[in-house]
Amino acid sequence: MALVHKLLNGTYILRKCPKPSVASCPFLSTRFADYCSSSLEKPVAAPGKASSQRKTEGNLEGHHQREVDLDITSPEDKPEVSFDKAIKEEIKDHFRRLKDDIVNHWIGPEGRPLHEVLMEQAKVVWQFRGKEDLDKWIVTSDKTIGGRSEVFLKMGRSNQSALLYGTLSSEAPQDGESGRSGYCAMISKIPTGPFERKRFYDWSQFNTLYLRVRGDGRPWMVNIREDTDIIQRKDQMYSYFMFTRGGPYWQEVKIPFSKFFFSNRGRIRDAQYQLLLDKISSIGFTLADKVDGPFFLEIDFIGVFTDPAHTEEFAYENSPELNPRLFK
Amino acid sequence: MRLLRLREVKAFFQGHAASHQLGWNWIPRLSLSPKGLKILAASLSCCRWLSDRQRHELGPSHPAGPGPLSGLGRYLQHCPHRSPLLSVVLYPQVTPQAPRGLHCSTAAHNPDSPLVPRPPEPQRGLVKALAPHEELFRQAPDGVRDKASFVQAVQNFTQYNVHKRGHVDFIYLALRKMREYGVERDLAIYNLLLDIFPKEVFRPRNIFHSIFLHYPRQQECGIAVLEQMENHGVMPNKETEFLLTQIFGRKSYPMLKFVRMKLWFTRFKNINPFPVPRDLPQDPVDLARLALRHMEPDLSARVTVYQMPLSKDSTDATDPTEPHIVGIQSPDQQAALAHHDPARPIFVEGPFSLWLRDKCVYYHILRADLLPPEEREVEEIPEEWNLYYPMQLDLAYGRSSWDDYEFNIDEVEEGPVFAICMAGAHDQATLAKWIQGLQETNPTLARIPVVFRLSASSGELLASSSGLEETPLTPPEGREEEENNQQRQQQSQS
Numbered sequence: 001m002a003l004v005h006k007l008l009n010g011t012y013i014l015r016k017c018p019k020p021s022v023a024s025c026p027f028l029s030t031r032f033a034d035y036c037s038s039s040l041e042k043p044v045a046a047p048g049k050a051s052s053q054r055k056t057e058g059n060l061e062g063h064h065q066r067e068v069d070l071d072i073t074s075p076e077d078k079p080e081v082s083f084d085k086a087i088k089e090e091i092k093d094h095f096r097r098l099k100d101d102i103v104n105h106w107i108g109p110e111g112r113p114l115h116e117v118l119m120e121q122a123k124v125v126w127q128f129r130g131k132e133d134l135d136k137w138i139v140t141s142d143k144t145i146g147g148r149s150e151v152f153l154k155m156g157r158s159n160q161s162a163l164l165y166g167t168l169s170s171e172a173p174q175d176g177e178s179g180r181s182g183y184c185a186m187i188s189k190i191p192t193g194p195f196e197r198k199r200f201y202d203w204s205q206f207n208t209l210y211l212r213v214r215g216d217g218r219p220w221m222v223n224i225r226e227d228t229d230i231i232q233r234k235d236q237m238y239s240y241f242m243f244t245r246g247g248p249y250w251q252e253v254k255i256p257f258s259k260f261f262f263s264n265r266g267r268i269r270d271a272q273y274q275l276l277l278d279k280i281s282s283i284g285f286t287l288a289d290k291v292d293g294p295f296f297l298e299i300d301f302i303g304v305f306t307d308p309a310h311t312e313e314f315a316y317e318n319s320p321e322l323n324p325r326l327f328k
Numbered sequence: 329m330r331l332l333r334l335r336e337v338k339a340f341f342q343g344h345a346a347s348h349q350l351g352w353n354w355i356p357r358l359s360l361s362p363k364g365l366k367i368l369a370a371s372l373s374c375c376r377w378l379s380d381r382q383r384h385e386l387g388p389s390h391p392a393g394p395g396p397l398s399g400l401g402r403y404l405q406h407c408p409h410r411s412p413l414l415s416v417v418l419y420p421q422v423t424p425q426a427p428r429g430l431h432c433s434t435a436a437h438n439p440d441s442p443l444v445p446r447p448p449e450p451q452r453g454l455v456k457a458l459a460p461h462e463e464l465f466r467q468a469p470d471g472v473r474d475k476a477s478f479v480q481a482v483q484n485f486t487q488y489n490v491h492k493r494g495h496v497d498f499i500y501l502a503l504r505k506m507r508e509y510g511v512e513r514d515l516a517i518y519n520l521l522l523d524i525f526p527k528e529v530f531r532p533r534n535i536f537h538s539i540f541l542h543y544p545r546q547q548e549c550g551i552a553v554l555e556q557m558e559n560h561g562v563m564p565n566k567e568t569e570f571l572l573t574q575i576f577g578r579k580s581y582p583m584l585k586f587v588r589m590k591l592w593f594t595r596f597k598n599i600n601p602f603p604v605p606r607d608l609p610q611d612p613v614d615l616a617r618l619a620l621r622h623m624e625p626d627l628s629a630r631v632t633v634y635q636m637p638l639s640k641d642s643t644d645a646t647d648p649t650e651p652h653i654v655g656i657q658s659p660d661q662q663a664a665l666a667h668h669d670p671a672r673p674i675f676v677e678g679p680f681s682l683w684l685r686d687k688c689v690y691y692h693i694l695r696a697d698l699l700p701p702e703e704r705e706v707e708e709i710p711e712e713w714n715l716y717y718p719m720q721l722d723l724a725y726g727r728s729s730w731d732d733y734e735f736n737i738d739e740v741e742e743g744p745v746f747a748i749c750m751a752g753a754h755d756q757a758t759l760a761k762w763i764q765g766l767q768e769t770n771p772t773l774a775r776i777p778v779v780f781r782l783s784a785s786s787g788e789l790l791a792s793s794s795g796l797e798e799t800p801l802t803p804p805e806g807r808e809e810e811e812n813n814q815q816r817q818q819q820s821q822s
Contacts, residue, residue: 268592
């Protein structure tokens, strides 16, 4: 138990996020009350279930209250508050995942045989066929900075797609420092392994991102974040635009990874580098087109594939005018 | 005589300016000695700021007729008192008032006159603080706010303020006012705003200037102008580049931003695979036509306005009894509708929203539900049907059996869409007219039951469970969501 406790703390140090004092000593009985109260305050699912603990830990990772309207406790989901049992189940779950991980390592990467992984040319990374698929995503809007946009995520028609909808409002918050506002985003959660260790996606064999969406004509922006092993890379991301057509037909959007440009803290950098695909941490969709009004985006699935006709490595040259040092 | 305080100078001038409107009843609180008057006149000697009235007021010994120095100045020249000049810093907000007084008549002015109203006096500490030059933009309160009046306001600033005092504030104010005047996408206006900066003053001259941000407020202001251009998608041109070089120099931050804009705008100019023209047509029928063409990927589809006898031509959308109805249908859809089994109903669903740049329009679709797998028949084309070219061409990427570019997932399958339409009203009556019009080219439609599934307008696609049958409930609901739609249309267009 102490080992697990140390490991839990250790993972937080590795992730370089503020150590949450609440979850630090879940085993001490005096702290149980604290844990209970804090998890009851949060608008997430009932405490006492293993999933809730994972979610609170996810919440403490630094995303403040982003699951707006996502998880509402269903009335039949009455919590049976038994923390001993919950924590024991959680520990068992983590150990099971660790065991699976070790066993899968012998079979091949991620549990699939090596030849299957190497020959794979099209892979579905995120699909939306059930509620648990929606849990892998976080939705944010400019409410976090005081704006008025709203965004919600729910399962779409006949549980076969996800519907991201809401209202965009570019009214700037009156906080004295924001001049503009109005954005909504849907970001995927960082994949975690056993004991909440950070994982990443490895898409080095693929070269195109494939999305099957149905929008309303608004331009979206697709952002990819790389794995942050090295500190202070959390503001950097690679982005590109996704133009939806609108209309009742499903639209296939294929964006080659060579088209993604590099940006830091929301601004395009002068020195552009190629997106390296071996350590991808998350993908996100943002809407910030300065037009007030309702919007929706229906997503069927998100996949990656190898487009053999696409041979470009990187689409943006560095200009000697902007970056003289690169050309010395 | 004591030295003049700045506020006394300002009070004099404001009183002077205000006296146009108050009919000369106002007596200046400050009794200026000749020395004070001389100081004022000397600093104002480059402009004719004193009216004829002032000349009369000062005394009959005054030589008549205009001269290079205004009346007061000439009066003071004879003044025995000489004193070193004080450089009086005059608030430029005062300056535009007086010149208009030069040309006005002696009649008393009423507050409704088209002259610039009296500016608020800063000493009084008004609750609502106006920007320093805001009165320049209130030239004609009844007049139309367009490019000409905006240009006029800018030119007034430059003309009567040779030293361009407060130009940074003025430029920020002008950037904020651009939207009201409707000129936010006009490159000439941005160049005009950049022209307000004094030239060659802010360029760094030695290495210390270039290390430290030389004239930081002005550079920030230049960047703000360029940033507003960027927000509205205006591409700067050579004139902008020349102006920026002249004002800030080639190594400054505004110039750097200009280079970045030039680079990234050209890179991203044509990346939209479904471009929408910048100026959308105002006519609703043309707009509907554009939107339907935008949505339909099949190029052989036909926009059929002629099929709707109650739409088209000169029907204005405000007329509630005859809204426009524009539909689109492709030959494939026609064929599919012809093969549709009459025992199964087809649905009119809507309204769904479509955004074209910043305008939201609504459309309805005619579709059928998906056939269950056992009833689906696969049409087989015999191979020898056409010997000249293959009827089915499978241009997949796969080179051989080891290539598999298919995703391991079942895609969302939905029923076929037979036609799309855009109508002025979203109620059942209008859509029924559309169906009637469709029947002309799709005769089988007459035998197929049509169910109207008009949802509450929430901007999202219908959930499959909220289907409404053709019951008496639909008309009131139709009216409700028509109101909703109109509200939302107004809201989105406002």
